[in-house]
Amino acid sequence: MVTKHDREERGVGLQNFPYAPAWEEMSHLLRIHSPRAYRALKEYLPMPNEQTIRCVIIQLELLI
DSSP: OOOHHHHHHHOOOOOOOOHHHHHHHHHHHHHHHHHHHHHHHHHTTTOOHHHHHHHHHHHHHHOO
């Protein structure tokens, strides 16, 4: 979260922001179970974009 704060101070976007794998998985599960809760939590914590999560889901489906 410090990295997000640093980027905001410098006026740099959050593109290619590194997320821990466990955090990405938790975000993914939360988005599946409750998109509304995901969006509410995203306002306060750095979380992957919904489009990023959709891309990951599509990639996983292609592997199956």
